[in-house]
Amino acid sequence: MSLSRRALLAAVPAVAVAGCAAQSPLRVAVVWSGAELRRFLRVVDAYMARYQRPVSVYSAGDNISALLRGPAQDVIPDVAVIPRLGLLFDPVVRPRVRPMTGGHAQPEFWRRLVTPYGSREELGAWFKIAHKSLVWHRAGEQEPPADLAAWQPPRGGLAIGAADGWVLSDWFENVLLAYAPEVYGGLFPPAEQGNPAWWGVAKVTEALTLLATLWREAFTRDQGRRALTMQFHDSVLDVFTYRTADLLAAPDFALPVIELYGGRGIAAHFRFPAHGDNPAPLVVGGDVAVAMKRGGQDALTFVNWLTRPRALGEHDALTEWVGEGGFLTPYSVPSHPLLRGPSADLTGAANRHYDLSDRLIGRLEGGDGRGLWRVLTELFTDVTAGTTAPATAAQAARDKIVADAGESGR
Known part of the structure; x- marks a missing residue:
């Protein structure tokens, strides 16, 4: 979640791995700008190094809803990290989403939020969660x-x-x-x-x-x-x-x-x-990573990799982000003492309710x-x-x- 989502739709230069120039980049739309976007790009660098797959990340700001609903198929991203759960169930956006397969098990409370009522298909995976109380x-x-x-x-x-x-x-x-x-x-x-x-x-x-x-x-x-x-x-x-x-x-x-x-x-x-x-x-929020149908298997691979639980002792750009505070996930305990209580609330409290306006x-x-x-x-x-x-x-x-x-x- 960004401190300000007023940024206009603007492309951020893609970071490409040498030797992958012939491959079209995986296009990832996010809402963040500034320091949060720079942090996310470091996480993406590790993905490109491992999979030798170029990725282009751009900030859509508040325009991400218009981007995902838009009639022009060629501008719809392969992956979107969305800040509002309502977008996932929007009648235009939902048919464009590729349900999650081959990933990790999400905690039940968070899994239910991304699962349509009466279905077993999860439409996205939680990347970041937030305590709003x-x-x-x-x-x-x-x-x-x-x-x-x-x-x-x-x-x-x-x-x-x-x-x-x-x-x-x-x-x-x-x-x-x-x-x-x-x-x-x-x-x-x-x-x-x-x-x-x-x-x-x-x-x-x-x-x-x-x-x-x-x-x-x-x-x-x-x-x-x-x-x-x-x-x-x-x-x-x-x-x-x-x-x-x-x-x-x-x-x-x-x-x-x-x-x-x-x-x-x-x-x-x-x-x-x-x-x-x-x-x-206890009002909670968060950002959901979603693979769009146009992104194919590569989009699913990226989302599953991005949102996976980190092993005990694993250190990467995401665990560094968590360690500095201001970033909570369903799978990690933050080192900052001021965030341990809020993190425990998000992962275990019985009376959690998702952010109303974001639905x-x-x-x-x-x-x-x-x-x-x-x-x-x-x-x-x-x-x-x-x-x-x-x-x-x-x-x-x-x-x-x-x-x-x-x-x-x-």
Whole structure:
């Protein structure tokens, strides 16, 4: 998962193994840019060295959905590493995916997520997973709140990169899962299309009101306006470099940025608070490697190699990536002490729920300025930079979601 997915579709120069020039490269589309993309290219270098097969990697950013759905077959990649599970079950994309064969066994929770309901065919393999229910702060300066309803960060104490819609959707998902786990689960029962009727229940409005109230109390109008222009990366700096805020709700992959700009040992985290007698929310996400049909057996070979569990003591570019933090897999225990607990949650906790916005397709599908992300951005704007009462803004947001869900189901 990238810190910013605003990159336009742009080719990254392929790295080819000498002696393979006559072979057409395996085309791999990813969403990452910057440091994450450079890390991935090092992993791919090892594949090319072993299989003597040239590979061309390019970043499609947020355009990866349009790329995989596009009518032009010649631009569809051989392999895609996708950040949103909903794309896997998109009615246009799914028929273009080659089901996995000849690979390793995936942990049951993660295997079910990539397996169509009523089928035994796995459509992809997990490359990277993420814990999205962490609240970061400077070590020794915060105590975890006892309950979500009682949690109120001091005004100016919360950093939110509201210019990135996924940041706001992570907030909403944690609040909804904490407040009404039966609603969260009902939206996506064991069927990939989900049950949008759950959006209409009163508890969605109540969860949105709880979230809107928390946001309203945490920001002045000027701070709300500033947050709307701030990306995720900048919100990390507000807590750990500039110290103008105290708390940051962010996934595990915030850690490398925290330590790059704040230093090692500066950070601590606690779990997003529970509500009442409900369990603490645990929202998870991840990137799935998918072989497209056009890629043939070479695409399957690449995906199986890329996502395979590493043997105990094996060292390569991927284990180095895991070792530096900000990269979790279903098969490895990170060496960084701040990530061992989150990693154990991802691989063993019973109450895991996949990122809701990353499962949505149709009019609610995420993307900056679109779908659920747009609705939540408008909610944040109304209650922080504007003067709308939280309950009124929450009702308006719920109405927009219900309308978009209804359009998606037609």
